[in-house]
Structure formats: structure tokens, C-alpha cells
Amino acid sequence: MAPIGHHGAVLLKLRNPNRTQTVPGPVKVSVLLDRLELNRESVLLIRNGTIVAGDTTLQDDDEVEIRPVISGGAL
Amino acid sequence: MKCTVCRGPALIDLRRHNANFCAEHLAKFCRDQVERAIHDFDMLEQGARILIAVSGGKDSLALWDILNHLGYDTAGLYVGLGIGEYSDVSGRFVQKFASERGLELLEVDLRSEHGYDIPTAAELTRRSPCSSCGLSKRHLFDRAAIDGGYDALVTGHNLDDEAAVLFGNVMRWQMDYLARQRPVLPERDGLPRKVKPLVRLTERETAAYCVVTGIDYQVDECPMAAGNKHIAYKELLNEMEVASPGTKADFYLSFQRRAVHQLDGTLAEGRESLGTCDSCGAPSPSDICAFCRLKSTTARENR
Numbered sequence: 001m002a003p004i005g006h007h008g009a010v011l012l013k014l015r016n017p018n019r020t021q022t023v024p025g026p027v028k029v030s031v032l033l034d035r036l037e038l039n040r041e042s043v044l045l046i047r048n049g050t051i052v053a054g055d056t057t058l059q060d061d062d063e064v065e066i067r068p069v070i071s072g073g074a075l
Numbered sequence: 076m077k078c079t080v081c082r083g084p085a086l087i088d089l090r091r092h093n094a095n096f097c098a099e100h101l102a103k104f105c106r107d108q109v110e111r112a113i114h115d116f117d118m119l120e121q122g123a124r125i126l127i128a129v130s131g132g133k134d135s136l137a138l139w140d141i142l143n144h145l146g147y148d149t150a151g152l153y154v155g156l157g158i159g160e161y162s163d164v165s166g167r168f169v170q171k172f173a174s175e176r177g178l179e180l181l182e183v184d185l186r187s188e189h190g191y192d193i194p195t196a197a198e199l200t201r202r203s204p205c206s207s208c209g210l211s212k213r214h215l216f217d218r219a220a221i222d223g224g225y226d227a228l229v230t231g232h233n234l235d236d237e238a239a240v241l242f243g244n245v246m247r248w249q250m251d252y253l254a255r256q257r258p259v260l261p262e263r264d265g266l267p268r269k270v271k272p273l274v275r276l277t278e279r280e281t282a283a284y285c286v287v288t289g290i291d292y293q294v295d296e297c298p299m300a301a302g303n304k305h306i307a308y309k310e311l312l313n314e315m316e317v318a319s320p321g322t323k324a325d326f327y328l329s330f331q332r333r334a335v336h337q338l339d340g341t342l343a344e345g346r347e348s349l350g351t352c353d354s355c356g357a358p359s360p361s362d363i364c365a366f367c368r369l370k371s372t373t374a375r376e377n378r
Contacts, residue, residue, distance in 0.1 A: 069133070
């Protein structure tokens, strides 16, 4: 469920554990990942069901899932 | 950013291939990489009847989808591990995937069919959850593949999985493990042929394949895998990958091309010592196999 009051910022949905965070837009995806200290090989950004390219600029009111792709456990 | 193939808008860049892809050409890229792995490592005959070990995660569902596209006769096997809501949700993703595509799905439930689940096994034995889980799945997948007469058991181990395991094995110079780390293990003595067609694809690529082809999968991490050392190895390898794209593929594929066959003798030595479990008949280096010992321990402690 999206939290109320993220208008005027980019809403980030993070996983493991599930949580949300806002950042001011506009912000380029690659810059955002650097700020969050996330490795580009370890995540996908998804907006409206579509992968967001690294050179995309996110705007205020965008809602973006930052989906981890690393899995562990029994190999 | 434009797609390297069609010059339309790209949604992902794969630096190790110096390429960008749109959704359509990313899906084609992934299928081509699986086809190439199958060809290069002589994994499967065209149209082979195969059993796919499925977990509900991105890798196994992407693999099932791709092999189905490539024309293989596929069935999936899901093992219910009893890890609370995580297992319930994972099972539902697998069932939905199979029913939407009309694919055959076999299911085994650890608790109802074998008397234990992974949290119980971890609590009652000295094994870690991942060790109990891996042991249980290997045993049940092997058995189902043999009993069902499948040409091969196929698993969704991807390039990141294999590079992380290789890294761990090299760090400890575990020669017997290194000798066995191959994308194809032939059928022998009651064990099925085992193949890993995703070894040319990274986790980011299989996750992206699921997104662009509309495959819903279990995104959450297994709650029992927290702190798993392979996850730490993957993070280390991804640091190197960002600094030097292609590092993971070079590390693993060069090992396969140049080094693993130097260990054929070590592999053969390990095979000679394999007998049969007195309890279940599965191949085992001891009188009672590790799976039967695990079942026995959990049954005794559960009384």
C-alpha cells in the first residue's frame, strides 16, 4: 500500500524488508543507485510494471520499486 | 539508450556484452544464451523429456519458460519446504505459472510426506537451514527424475550462483567440490543426468526476463537464508563486475574451459566410493544416506 503524502517526491519501494522511502526528483537512476549505495548488478528498478533504464530521469510523483535480484539459500 | 538490435528504446544495458536491449530483444537474448549453453556444453538432446526443479523464484520459472519455448518436453517439480508463509507464497507462484501454461507440475510436501520441514530440521540437527534444505531437495529431485524416467534433471543455477560457489571452493581449495562443479553431470549409479542451462545468464538478466515476459515470481528472500555466505560472495563478485564488466563470466566459463578437466581424476576417485543406502536404496557413500539420517533424527527428536 502506497503511503500518503509522497507527492512532490519520488517514492521508492524497497524489499527485504518491505519499506518505502522518498527522494526529491528529478533524479537520474544511476545517480540514485549511487546515493543509495546500491550495486547496479544487484537490483532492477521497476515503474508501472516496466524496467527503468539506468539513464532514465525519475520525476516527482514517480513510484519505483527497487527489486533485489540476488538470491541465496540452498544451492 | 537504444536497443542494440532494433534501435528502439532500450530498458536495460548489459555492460558485459556491451549491449542494450528492449523487452523483445532482451527475451530473445536470454533464450539465445540458454540455447548456446545447451549446445556448447552438450547438455540436452532436442526434444528431451526433462524434469525442472522449480522453487517459485525467478531463475527456475524463467528457465521453465525458456525451455518450453525451445521445444523441450518439460515437467516441473516443486518441493514444499514448510518455511511458513514464504513456502506458501512460493508454491502459489509455481502453481499459477504451470496452470496458466498448461504445464505438468509434480509436488512433494516435506512435512506430510517425510515427517519434517526445514525449520524443524534446522532446529533439531546440527545442520544449517540451507544445508538441510539443499540435502532434502537434491535427494527428492534425484529420486523423482530417476523414478519418472526423465532424460535429465534441470536446475536453475545461474552464472552468479556458479561463480559464487566457485569463489568459495577456490578460497578453500576444496578439490573434490571443484571437480564436481560442472554444468553437466552424467547419469550414473542411480543418479540422474543433471544440467544447468542458465550458466550463461546473470541473476539480473533472469529477473529482467521474468519482468519483460510477465512471469510473477517470489521476490522475497528466504527468511532462513539470511547471512548465507554465498550471498556475501555474490556481493563481492558484483563489486568486481561493476569495476570490470564480464569478470563473473570469465571467472566461471574460463574455469570450465581451462581448469575443470584437470580434475577428472579427482572426480573419478569420488565416484568409486559411492555405494547404496540400506534404507532407501539411493546412491550414498555410507550405509545410510544423509537424507534418511536427517529423517530419522527429526522423527526421533519430534517424539
